[in-house]
Structures are given as structure tokens and as C-alpha cells.
Amino acid sequence: MTKVGIIGGAGYTAGELIRLLLNHQHIKIDFIFSTSNAGNKVYKIHQDLIGTTELVFTNQINSEVDALFLCLGHGNSKAFLEGHSLSESTKIIDLSNDFRLEADKYFEGKEFVYGLPELQKSAIQNANYIANPGCFATAIQLALLPLANSHLISDDIHVNAVTGATGAGTSLSKTTHFTWRDNNFSYYKPFTHQHLGEINQTINQLQNNLDSEIYFMPNRGNFSRGIFVTVYTNFDGELSEAQKLFEDYYEDAPFTIISDETIHLKQVVNTNKCILHLHKHDNKLLITSIIDNLLKGASGQAIQNMNLMFGYDETEGLNLKANYF
Secondary structure (H helix, E strand, O other): OEEEEEEOOOOHHHOOOOOOOOOOOOOOEEEEEOOOOOOOOHHHHHHHHHOOOOOOEEOOOOOOOEEEEEOOOOHHHHHHHHHOOOOOOOOEOOOOOOOOHHOOOOEEEEEEEEOHHHHHHHHHHOEEEEEEOOOHHHHHHHHHHHHHHHOOOOOEEEEEEOOOOHHOOOOOOOOOOOHHHHOEEOOOOOOOOOOHHHHHHHHHHOOOOOOEEEEEEEEEEOOOOOOEEEEEEOOOOOOOHHHHHHHEEEEEOOOEEEEOOOOHHOOOOOOOEEEEEEEEEEEEEEEEEOOOOOOOOHHHHHHHHHHHHHHHOOOOOOOOOOOOO
């Protein structure tokens, strides 16, 4: 059995990790670290786990675990690693944005590999340290990878994306209270969202010397989980050519599916899937991309990366069904 630890165990992403790992046939959860909840039963925070587990939060770590998941706020993963010694054999999967960019991927002798399996599966299989992608970044990149891989991005890219309330984490703010979020809709960080860095990095990795801009408008939706993205850009070919391009690129990607019908969020919520749909209007190609922000956008993808790192089937523990009704 592979022994794993979870740091920052009280948040949404940690809760999803715990639920999935408890049912992973190759994994044993060794500890769940949370200084604010040390000594409490895990189900006191993640209340759906009552009757499922008797695990207790701790403020101690086992430095010899096989894998460590960092579910900390952005900027806190570096601080945690600076303050704790780990075995050189411990593999790390970080869910923050601390190590996603090329400029940040080296830290205290560790090289963090960007963990988007549809981009670089073999690099992940050989990695010891993974920077798990952001949720918006995952959905948007999966909409663009086939075009960039074939050097077919020739004009600016326009992105409109809506995320559920869980994308803001568990900390309360003015825009996360129910009375503000319910029956409401708003944008935030227009054209400047932090996930643009990793998106641009990936697209330029595949299509060098790209002379196009990505204009990204992130929005807050009045639902709990899920991301709905529409991307459009120029494309000179026929819709059938684009469809084949995408199907060929994702042929060996078990969680990325091309739909020939329009798509909606209920198809992916509570799953590790990304579903894509293509539509052609004049010279514009519209790509719709949907994911669950907490699973394919965070914890599910982290387990997908762990499976690849330890030689397990990529889909192990992730064959989940959407809650359609």
C-alpha cells in the first residue's frame, strides 16, 4: 500500500482528496494535517464522512510517507516545505500555484513538473514533485491544446468562463456569502487572472513564437461547483477537421471527451471528466469546455497525477458518476 499524507486537511480540495483516497484500492491515508482542527474527527469538518471514517486531524506529520498532498493557500506551500523536513523518497503533489510557472519550478533542490496529464504524461510518470494545474487553467488549456499542438492558433483567443462558489475556497468574503452569491452573477479579475500565466506558458510550449493574446474574462456563478468555459478564435478549416484534430489529440486521454452535442455542467459535476464541444460560425471556432473545479480542476487531477507517478492505472479511484438530478 502507498501511504499518503494531506496537508491543509480542512479545505474543499482536501475533503475531495479524502473521499477519493478512502476508496482507492492502493492507498492508505497515514495522516491529515490541520493545526486548527488537531484532535478532531475528520467527519466533524467533512460532515458527509460520518460513518465512513474515524480518522482524526493531527498537527504532526510523518516525514516518511510515500506521497504528500499540499492543499494549502497560494504562497503557503513554500512556507510549509521550508519549515518541515521530508524523506527524499516522498513524492509531493502541490495544489497551490507556488510551483506552476517555469520561474518557480525549482525549490530547494526539487524540480516541480507541471501536472497536466493531457500535455505531458510521460514527464509526470517520471516526476517526484508535481505542480497541480489551476481549475480555470485546466478547462481553458484542454480547450486549446490540440490547436496549439498543431500550430493552428493564428489570432487572438477570447475566453469567457464561469466558476462555482467552491472555487473561492472555504474562507468567507463579501462575495462568498449566500445572500450575495445567490441569484447573482459577476465578473472579477478581468484580463488579469493569475491562471493566465500557466495557460500562456503551456500554449507557448506547444506553439513557439505565438503572436496572439488570450483575453480571459472570469465570472462567478450562483452554483456550488463546476466550471463552464467558452473559447473562440479564428480557424480556417472545416468543423469536421477541427473535430478530428481534437479526437486524435485526446485519443489516449481517458477523462477528456469530445461531444458532438452541446454540453452542460451536470454532465461533469462530481466527476474527473472534461467534456469539450466544437462549433463553427463563419471563420470562428467556438470550443466549450466543462469540468468540476474541485475534481478535474483540483483533487481528481491530483490523484490522476499520483496514479501516473506510482505506476497505477490512470483512472484508479476516479471512475465517478455525475449527480445528474
